[in-house]
Amino acid sequence: MLDNLDEFFKGFGYTLFLFLVCAVASMALGILLVAMRVGPIAVLRSLATVYVSVVRNTPLVLIFIFFHFAAPIIGINFKWVQVHVGSFDFTSAFATAFVALSLYTACFVCEGLRSGVNAVPMGQAEAARAIGLPFGGVMTQVVLPQAIRASVPPVASALIAMLKNTSVAAIFFLAEATAAMRGLTNDYSSQRIGIFLCFAIGYIVLVEIVSMISLSLERRWRVA
Amino acid sequence: MTATPEAAVAPGSARPGEPLVELHGVQKWYGDLHVLQDIELTVGRGEVVVVIGPSGSGKSTLCRTINRLETVDQGDIKVDGKPLPQEGKALAAHRADVGMVFQSFNLFAHKTILENVTLGPIKVRRTPKAQAEARAQELLDRVGVGQQAAKYPAQLSGGQQQRVAIARALAMEPKVMLFDEPTSALDPEMIKEVLDVMVDLAERGMTMIVVTHEMGFARTAANRVVFMADGRIVEESDPETFFTQPESDRARDFLGKILKH
Amino acid sequence: MRLRSALAATTAGIAIAAGLAACGDAGSDDEGRDVDAKSDCDGKFAEGSRMAELADAGTINVGHKTDQPGVGFQGATDDVPKGFDIEIAKLLIADLCIDPASDKVNWEETISDNREPYLESGKVDVVLASYSITDDRQKVVGQAGPYMVTGQQLLVKSDSKIAGVDDVKGKEVCSVTGSTSLETIKAKGAKGVGADSYSECAEKVLDGTYEAMTTDGTILAGLAAQNEGELKVVGDQFSTENIGVGYGKDHPEMCEWIDGVLEDAFADGSWAEAFKLTLGPSGVQTPEPPTLQPCK
Numbered sequence: 001m002l003d004n005l006d007e008f009f010k011g012f013g014y015t016l017f018l019f020l021v022c023a024v025a026s027m028a029l030g031i032l033l034v035a036m037r038v039g040p041i042a043v044l045r046s047l048a049t050v051y052v053s054v055v056r057n058t059p060l061v062l063i064f065i066f067f068h069f070a071a072p073i074i075g076i077n078f079k080w081v082q083v084h085v086g087s088f089d090f091t092s093a094f095a096t097a098f099v100a101l102s103l104y105t106a107c108f109v110c111e112g113l114r115s116g117v118n119a120v121p122m123g124q125a126e127a128a129r130a131i132g133l134p135f136g137g138v139m140t141q142v143v144l145p146q147a148i149r150a151s152v153p154p155v156a157s158a159l160i161a162m163l164k165n166t167s168v169a170a171i172f173f174l175a176e177a178t179a180a181m182r183g184l185t186n187d188y189s190s191q192r193i194g195i196f197l198c199f200a201i202g203y204i205v206l207v208e209i210v211s212m213i214s215l216s217l218e219r220r221w222r223v224a
Numbered sequence: 225m226t227a228t229p230e231a232a233v234a235p236g237s238a239r240p241g242e243p244l245v246e247l248h249g250v251q252k253w254y255g256d257l258h259v260l261q262d263i264e265l266t267v268g269r270g271e272v273v274v275v276i277g278p279s280g281s282g283k284s285t286l287c288r289t290i291n292r293l294e295t296v297d298q299g300d301i302k303v304d305g306k307p308l309p310q311e312g313k314a315l316a317a318h319r320a321d322v323g324m325v326f327q328s329f330n331l332f333a334h335k336t337i338l339e340n341v342t343l344g345p346i347k348v349r350r351t352p353k354a355q356a357e358a359r360a361q362e363l364l365d366r367v368g369v370g371q372q373a374a375k376y377p378a379q380l381s382g383g384q385q386q387r388v389a390i391a392r393a394l395a396m397e398p399k400v401m402l403f404d405e406p407t408s409a410l411d412p413e414m415i416k417e418v419l420d421v422m423v424d425l426a427e428r429g430m431t432m433i434v435v436t437h438e439m440g441f442a443r444t445a446a447n448r449v450v451f452m453a454d455g456r457i458v459e460e461s462d463p464e465t466f467f468t469q470p471e472s473d474r475a476r477d478f479l480g481k482i483l484k485h
Numbered sequence: 486m487r488l489r490s491a492l493a494a495t496t497a498g499i500a501i502a503a504g505l506a507a508c509g510d511a512g513s514d515d516e517g518r519d520v521d522a523k524s525d526c527d528g529k530f531a532e533g534s535r536m537a538e539l540a541d542a543g544t545i546n547v548g549h550k551t552d553q554p555g556v557g558f559q560g561a562t563d564d565v566p567k568g569f570d571i572e573i574a575k576l577l578i579a580d581l582c583i584d585p586a587s588d589k590v591n592w593e594e595t596i597s598d599n600r601e602p603y604l605e606s607g608k609v610d611v612v613l614a615s616y617s618i619t620d621d622r623q624k625v626v627g628q629a630g631p632y633m634v635t636g637q638q639l640l641v642k643s644d645s646k647i648a649g650v651d652d653v654k655g656k657e658v659c660s661v662t663g664s665t666s667l668e669t670i671k672a673k674g675a676k677g678v679g680a681d682s683y684s685e686c687a688e689k690v691l692d693g694t695y696e697a698m699t700t701d702g703t704i705l706a707g708l709a710a711q712n713e714g715e716l717k718v719v720g721d722q723f724s725t726e727n728i729g730v731g732y733g734k735d736h737p738e739m740c741e742w743i744d745g746v747l748e749d750a751f752a753d754g755s756w757a758e759a760f761k762l763t764l765g766p767s768g769v770q771t772p773e774p775p776t777l778q779p780c781k
Contacts, residue, residue, distance in 0.1 A: 040311075069685070072692045079694055091657060092694050093678055126293055127330035127389075131344035131396055132320025134313060141347060145334050171662055171681035173689070179679045182598060182663030189601045190624035221334075 004184055011180025012202050013088060018097055018166045018176060019206070023159050025102035030109025030155075034147075035139055037110065038117050048110070056107035060165055063100045064172050093173035101162060101169075108158035116151025117143060149221040156214030160207050167203075177202060243302075244269045244431050245290060245400055250299030252285065252455075259285050260296065261455040267400070272432045274442040274463070277452035278478055283435045284327075286452065287404045290433065291322040304399055320348050323393030323401040327408050329385040331377035331392070337364065338373040341392045349396065356395070363391040367421050383414030387421055394425075401425070403434040439482060443467060451475045517567050518759060519586070520575040526582035535736035539610060540581045547574050548595035548609035548731070552682040555707030555764045556615050559594070566592055569703070570613040570728075572759035573632050573750070577611060577730070580746045597664050601625050604733050611739075612731030615701060617665055618778065627736070629743035630729030632756070634775045636722025637666050638702040640709060642690060647697055649720030650675075659686035659698040666700040669724050675699075683708060691715060701726055706767035727778070740780035747777060 036048035055063070071077065078095035120143050128142040148155075170178035181199040185192045243266045250263035259282045267273050275283045288294040289301060292308050292315060301308045303322060309315040332340050341360035345351040351359075364370040367387040369380070377385055386406055393401060403422065407415045419441050426432055426445040436442065442449055442463050449466040451459040453474045459466070470476045530537035539545050549566050550557030559566035565586075575585035583589050595603055595614045603609045604626045618628045639658070641647045654674040660667040662679030671677040678695065680686045686698035687708050698705075705718045732739040750756040751774035760771045 069688055072694075077692070077694065089657070089676055121328075121330075123326060123328050123330035124332060127324075127326060127332065127392075129316075130291060130293065130319055130322075130324040130326075131392065132316045132318075132348040133344070134316040137316075137347055141343060142332050142334075146332075149334065170679065173659065173678040173680055173695075175677065175679060179662045182679070183668055186597060186663040186665060187621065187668055189622050189626075192601070192625075 007180050007184060008177075008198065008202065010087065011175060011177035011199075012206070014094070014174060014176035015163075015166050015178075016206065017088070017090070018094065018101065018169065018174070019159075019163045021098055022101045022105060022162055022166070025098070026105035026109050026158075026162065027155075029102060029106035030113055031144065033106060033110035034113040034117060035144075037114060038143075039139075040135055052107045052110055055103060056111070058104075060100070060104050060168055063104050064096070064168055067096045067100050068172055093169070097166070097169035097172060097174050097176075101165060105158055105162040105165070108161065109155055112151045112154030112158050113144075113147055114151075115154055116147035116149070119150040120146045152214055152218050152221070156211065160210055163206055163210060164203065242269045243267070244271075244304055245433065246300070246302040247286075247289075248300045248302075250286075250289065250296050250301065252282075252289070252294070252296045252298075259455050260289070263299065263457060265450065265457065265460075267431060267433060270429045270431055271447045272426045272430075272434065272445055273448050273450055274446040275433065275435045275450045275452060276437065276439075276442065276478075277458075281452040282455040283452045284404050287402050287433060287435045290400075290402055291319045291324055293324075316348070320344065320396050321399045323396060323398035325386070325389050325393055325401065325403045325406045327405040329377070329382070329389045329409070331385055331388055333377055336374055336376055337369065337380070337388050340377070340388060341395045344392065344396045360391070360395055363394050364388065366424075367391045368417070381414060382410045383417045386410065386414075386418045390418075390421055390425070400431040400433065403432065403436065405435050405437070407436065407438055437482070439467070451478070453478070518572060518575070518755070518762060520572075520579045520755075522579045522584040523582050530742070531738070534738045534742075535610075535733070536581060536739065536742050540583070543583055544589045544591065545578055545581065545583055545611070546591045546593050546609040547578070548593050548600060548603055548612035548614050549574065550596075550614045551594050552684055553615060553704045553707060554711050555767050555769075556701075556704050557613070558707070559592075567763070568707075569633065569760060569763040570615060572763055573730070573747075573756075574611065574613045576750050576755065576759075577613075577743060577746050580742075597661060600731060604731050607733060610732070611743075614731075615704065615726075615728055616731050618727040618729040619665070622731075623781070625734060627732040627734050627740055628729040629732065629740040629780065630747060630777060631727035631775050632730065632747050632750075633703070633728040633760075634772075635701040635703045635726050635728060637669055637699055637724040637726070638705055638718050638722055639697045639699050639720050640687065640690060640705040640716055640718055641697045642693075643715055643717050645696060645717075645719070647719060650723045652720075653697050656697070657695050659689055659695045660700055661686070664700065665726070666724075670699045673723060687712065687716065701728075703764055703767075703769060706764065706769045710767040727775070729778075737780070744777050744780060 033048045033052060036044040039045060078092045081091055081095035083090040124142055124146065125138055128138040133141060166176055167178035169176050170182065177199055181195060184195045188195065245267040247263050247265040250260050252260035263286060275286065277283045285294055289296050303318065309318055332343065335343065338357060338360055341363060342356040345356040345359065346353055361370060361373060364373055367390055369384050369387050372380055372384060407418050410418065419438060422441065423445045446463045448460060449463050450457055451466065459470065459472050459475050467479065470479055526540040530540060549570055551559040551566060553568065555568055557566055557568045557570040578585045578590055593609050595609065595612055600612050600614055600616060601622065604612055618631060622628060639647060639650065639653065647653060650673050656675055657678050658670050658675040659678050659680055660670060661683060662681065667677040667679050683700060683704060689695045690698050691712065702718060702722055709716045709718050730743045756774055757771050765771065
């Protein structure tokens with residue numbers, strides 16, 4: 001295991017990169033979705049509701065398979081993605097994993113935020129409307145800032161689940177941590193348990209970091 | 225103190241009788257419940273109207289229809305001669321001109337006291353931040369919570385919070401102020417500090433529609449008392465007449481219960 | 486093309502029946518050799534040996550692959566797998582006086598990751614799953630043979646300019662996650678990408694995402710035959726894989742037995758016949774039988 005630390009770190013490098021870009025994208029999309037869901041426009045509201053129920057109720061692996069093997073048939077592919085940073089290659093596999101994971105996780109972020117929106121008393125939005133803020137202002141200035149605080153725990157859970165879900169990309173052409181682990185267990189069958197432990201600890205450390213960030217946000221915002 | 229717009233429409237300078245808020249033939253149902261029935265009400269510029277009545281009489285609903293936090297099923301509502309817009313930017317602009325103070329204060333929990341007061345001027349009126357903050361500080365000083373500007377709402381007492389809510393509404397330079405039971409959620413010892421601010425506001429000539437149970441305020445500050453029961457305006461008159469010689473049985477009954485306390 | 490349409494149908498999650506029909510079609514071209522069970526098992530194996538236990542029980546669990554046409558393949562509607570691995574397995578099963586075609590044989594899919602765990606836990610008795618003999622694997626399981634020597638090659642589109650392993654340096658080359666082939670191609674300077682199965686790699690080569698895929702030449706030949714005119718095997722073998730039979734490390738006596746069965750098959754021509762029947766259609770010439778490694 002010690003001889004293969006570079007494989008270990010490279011695998012987790014991909015995992016971490018994937019997590020970070022997906023976290024940003026799924027937060028952005030999740031916020032958009034929740035704004036649609038609680039907004040006043042009926043068409044957008046039903047659009048977001050349908051999106052969330054369809055994508056959230058689909059297994060993640062199916063979404064990966066769709067983007068890898070079905071979407072190319074109708075002309076959607078990510079072959080054009082060619083970003084190379086140092087020894088890391090962000091190509092089709094990374095882009096597809098990014099799209100699949102972000103679209104999937106956005107649903108859970110949206111629902112987490114929605115629980116937060118519901119936790120904001122009606123009077124807050126009424127007071128915001130009463131001073132003349134339009135819907136966008138009511139949301140961005142008053143409801144969402146409070147909703148996001150209230151939804152730190154559920155959104156953090158969604159992101160932690162997403163961090164572990166990056167491992168699904170292992171069987172879809174991406175050499176992230178789980179793929180690196182499987183490469184090593186194949187080469188060193190006799191040390192399988194040690195290898196498993198190392199990678200499990202790697203994931204635990206990453207998840208712990210995310211939960212600690214979440215906890216500190218919760219604590220900081222509780223004072224206010 | 226610098227001259228403020230509400231000072232500019234002080235009782236003496238107001239054009240008496242000119243209607244500012246007009247409700248005509250207003251009807252509203254909650255399912256089968258007819259919560260507002262044939263409401264006819266005109267409030268003149270600079271006038272202070274107190275709406276009283278037993279709970280469930282529709283007085284809060286009436287108040288909330290004037291800035292369209294409640295929609296109506298029939299009838300016209302005009303503010304400053306213009307009918308209420310249905311929705312969108314025009315409605316937001318209308319609401320900016322109608323100040324509202326809620327029973328439960330509804331201060332923005334994630335913003336400081338100062339930010340609560342400057343949010344509307346900055347985001348809606350596009351006032352430069354420094355100017356908005358100076359004006360906000362002035363208003364907070366006037367309602368007596370200037371020292372608390374940097375705190376968050378949860379750190380203030382109920383009475384202080386409600387005074388901040390009044391300052392927040394005033395910061396928008398509203399044409400009319402709506403008060404929806406502003407003291408009902410307050411501990412008794414805090415009621416006076418809020419009423420003092422409201423009396424001061426009335427004396428400066430602000431047009432006010434106040435839903436309240438505070439008969440003292442009605443006596444001292446109101447130009448007119450509107451008594452509601454079962455979704456109707458049963459009686460309206462000047463405070464002295466209303467409290468001493470109520471016309472309707474409903475009003476006499478109501479006053480009898482209230483004044484015994 | 487058959488492979489592609491089958492995948493498309495199943496992955497889109499529609500036309501499941503059509504997908505199953507297509508899968509079944511892909512695997513049912515040949516039915517394999519008929520191998521009769523022997524009947525001389527009384528006293529043939531030493532008392533207490535694993536072979537005697539298996540022969541007495543009359544049942545056996547065999548680990549195999551399902552996604553390697555010609556080697557170890559099982560379509561969605563196939564009851565039993567087929568391929569060269571399976572033909573060798575049948576010779577071993579028959580030698581234990583068990584009918585290879587009967588339901589006394591439990592065919593168990595072993596993917597690359599679980600071959601050792603299944604042998605260690607006793608879930609399978611033998612593994613014939615394009616199982617390369619390596620020193621590291623022999624620390625945890627027994628490996629006898631080899632019964633086939635193959636090497637890694639490249640599978641590319643028919644119109645590709647790639648002619649050998651030197652042409653894929655720095656390029657993304659597909660193989661199965663956690664396989665030896667993937668590690669080898671990385672060592673050759675290519676960027677390995679790991680899929681769940683070889684058919685997924687082939688799909689990605691067909692749709693142009695990756696220019697090449699790699700694994701043992703015998704498997705690639707099978708995939709090329711399945712997608713005739715669209716895919717081709719190129720270049721010299723750039724690794725040597727000794728494909729052997731895996732068995733539990735607790736039963737070292739199985740090595741001599743497996744080697745014995747293989748020796749007989751090499752000598753009586755049944756090995757060559759099995760090779761020709763399973764890998765011949767993919768265009769692979771039947772080679773000389775390999776040299777067995779001594780049992781440890």
